[in-house]
Amino acid sequence: MSAALRGVLAAGLLAGAVGCGSGGPPAVEFSSAAGTLSTGPAQYCDIAVKDCANHPDSVIRLPVPPGQSLRIKVPDEVAAGPWVVAFAYRPAAGGEQQSGRSALFLPNQRRDYELVLPAPTDQLLTAQVQQFGGGQPVLDQNGEPAFPIRGSWVLVTS
Secondary structure, eight states: OOHHHHHHHHHHHHHHHHHOOSSOSOOEEEEETTEEEEEOOSEEEOTTSOSEEEOGGGOEEOOOOTTOOEEEEOOHHHHTSOEEEEEEEEOTTOOSOEEEEOOOBOTTSOSEEEEOOSSTTOEEEEEEEEEEOSSSOEEOTTSOEEOOEEEEEEEEOO
16 A cells, blocks of 8 residues: 555544544445435444444344345545445355455545445345544555454345
């Protein structure tokens, strides 16, 4: 990861820390053809990712039929820092579960995302908005920089 990108991400993390109010963790909105649901994070940490709280009851269930997209809206508190959408799906032709993730959204770059699977017959299983925190990245098993996940908002299809 370039020094410039690290600087942008660090600035976004600082902006996320400054922009956080005392109103509790932010909620993310998930929409499909079946409806719209909002939920708080299943896990949420302070900006340093040192003090974390788990909220397993925040995991939501919403049907997303094959061939339908999932629309996601994040509030300003999430968009103020870097975030991605991680997801898992099952190909209609059978085979093993596959996973993927969106591009990295830089601070204040966007507040919504439409998840469209590779084939119109693929079945979405889970989608997860992940907001990064923690300042400096750590190295993953491949030696690539990775930021700790500050918050995670989880949808499971039914």
